Amino acid sequence: MTFMNMPNWLKQRAFLTPDRKALVFENKTWTFAELYNETLKKASLLSLSGIQEGHFCGVLAANRPEMIFTIQALQQIGAVAVLLNSRLTTEEIEWQLRDASASHLLFDSLHEKKAAAILGIRSISISDDLTDARFTPRERCSMSEICSIMYTSGTTGRPKGVIQTYGNHYASATASALNLGLHVDDSWLCTVPLFHISGYSILMKSILYGMEVRLFEKFDAVAINELLQNGEATIISVVSAMLSNMVNRLSGTYSPRFRCMLLGGGPVPLSILEQCKQKNIPVFQTYGMTETSSQIVTLAPEYATEKLGSVGKPLFPCAVKIDGEDEGEILVSGPNVTPGYLNRQEANESSFQDGWFHTGDIGRLDDDGFLYVLDRRSDLIISGGENIYPAEIESVLISHPAIHEAGVTGVADKKWGSVPAAFYVAHHPVTSEELAAFCGEKMASYKVPAYFVKTGELPRNASNKLMRRELAARWSDDHAH
Ligand code: ATP
Ligand code: MG
Structure with missing residues (x-):
């Protein structure tokens, strides 16, 4: 696949199915012909501003149509999009732009202030409109060319x-289609950020499949539930916090x-999975990461009960194996796996070996x-020789009615080497003894946290992921004496 040339994807799509709906946002709709036209206008604006084939361009924008036109415009020019998480600080964005040797920063009107604070780079507003669409797009794209740079969540x-x-991207979109099938009336609801692979990959699927995308700027559980109950979208990508929000507010069922x-x-x-089962929600659990350009392993709903908690089997062109006897690091391979990291020789040497990508996650495969x-390899707690996974304890704690969220980390212990300590945010008052008893009923005693610490909020990164290493740091600060 590496050397294959292909026609310009968006141009081809606009040629094949010009009148199909491509995008719905608020009360507006664009067909593929209209999407192509808007994209060419944006490409014209960007190329007049000096962006050329091969340039790396930071993109700092909200989930709005102009961000989609910009992402597509960069592909038309043959420039590389460096997708920036808009929740990052100015310093973090500056670091990523420097690391990627970006020549320009593209920002929308919502990020004007943030963009103005970023120095040492040419900034271009993507909210300015050009009426003129005189731009000559590329005829072809090569599969080995870099399309986007995306930073891992950190x-x-x-x-x-x-x-x-x-x-x-092509491999990821086709692998997903081989798994889910394509329906001519599909509409994919995108409320996850376009700067993450979860959102960006929906755009790629839309162009390659000729499929409608319903874009949301922000996650709104009530509005989304209503839309799914009305049957206005057939597929949605979510993370567990969104799902739990949606399920808790759902009365009745979603449309067939x-x-x-x-x-x-x-x-x-x-x-959460059990709640979904009760409400007949067709959950496909998936496992994937920035490095696999979206999901690489997926569990079909027919196995949701029998294989509760599993993320399933690899997508058709992919493979998974465990580095170890029973439990060990998860290794993956497939055409959707990145060729490597930018400027990270050491990580590239340790993560890519013999055609396998070392994910840094620990897992196991069952007999089927x-x-x-x-869990993540770096968060594993070894207590008296036993392996303890913080995610398992967190999952149990969250099922306690008083607990809103929980984070577990290992802390030093004279007798056991390390023991789990649980930090939690509570809805109602609850004692450590009650929590310990609750955990003791549901798991082996060596896994029951030795300490329970009530806290106002848990440390999360710009992707809203729990940073357990910060919990460990909090503990060391509090117990330094
Ligand atoms: P960094 O690599 O910088 O530490 P990150 O790994 O959080 O950040 P992402 O690429 O956004 O960056 O996240 C991918 C990771 O998310 C996976 O490696 C895995 O740890 C976790 N993950 C994804 N899907 C699942 C899942 N279904 N179950 C458990 N963990 C998952
Ligand atoms: Mg990672």
């Missing part, structure tokens, strides 16, 4: 710039047209080949 350390080629709740991004408490993700 949950385990400094974010790494992941190279995503056109071939990676709604066929896939694609759930990924992080560990999922079993209690279903994958269970246990």
Whole structure:
């Protein structure tokens, strides 16, 4: 696949199905012909501003149509989009732009202030409109070319710039289609950020499949529930916090047209999966990461009960294996896996070996080949020789009615080497003894946290992921004497 040339994707799509709906946002709709036209206008604006093929351009924008036109415009020019998480600080964005050697920063009107604070780079507003669409797009794209750079969330350390080629995106979209099937009336609801692979990959699927995208600027559980109950979208991508919000507010059921709740991004408490089962929600659990250009392993709903908690089997062109006897690091391979990180020689050497990408996650495969993700390797707690996974304890704690959210980390212990300590945010008052008793009923005693610490909020990164290393740091600060 590496050397294959392909026609310009968006141009081809606008040629094949010009009148199909491509995008719905608020009360506006664009067909593929209109999307192509808007994209060419944006490409014209960007190229007049000096952006050329091969340039790396930061994109700092909200989930609005102009961001989609800009992402597509960069592909028309043959420039590389460096997707920036808009929740990052100015310093973090500056670092990513420097790391990627970006030549320009593209921002929308909502990020004017933030963009103005970022120095040392040419900034271009994408909210300015051009009426003129005189731009000559590229005729072809090559599968080995870099399409986008996306930084990992930085949950385990400094974010790494992941190279995503056109071939990676193509492989990811086709692998997902082979798994879910294509329905001519599909509409994919996008409320996850376009700067993450979860959102960006929906755009790629839309162009390659000829599928409608319903874009939301912000996550709104009530509005989304209503839309899914009316059958206005058939697929949605969510993370577990969104899903739990939606399920808690759902009265009745979703429309039979709604066929896939694609759930990924992080560990999922079993209690949420059970709730979904009761409400007949077609949950597809998935496992994936920035490096795999979206999901790489997926569990179909027919296995949701039998294989509760599993993330399923690899997508058709992909493979998964465990580095170890029973439990161990999860290794993956497939055409959707990145060729490597930007400027990270050491990480590239340790993460890519013999055609396998070392994910940094620990898991196990059952006899039928279903994958269970246990936790991140760096967060594993070894207590008196036993392996303890914080995610398992967090999942149990969250099922306690008083607990809103929980984070577990290992802390030093004279006798056991390390023991779990649980930090939690509570809805109602609850004592450590009550929590210990609750955990003791549900798991082996060595896993029951030795300490329970009530806290106002848990440390999360710009992707809203729990940073357990910060919990450990909090503990050390509090127990330094
Ligand atoms: P960094 O690599 O910088 O530490 P990150 O790994 O959080 O950040 P992402 O690429 O956004 O960056 O997240 C991918 C990770 O999310 C996976 O490696 C895994 O740890 C976790 N993850 C994704 N899906 C699941 C899942 N279904 N169950 C458990 N964990 C998951
Ligand atoms: Mg990672």
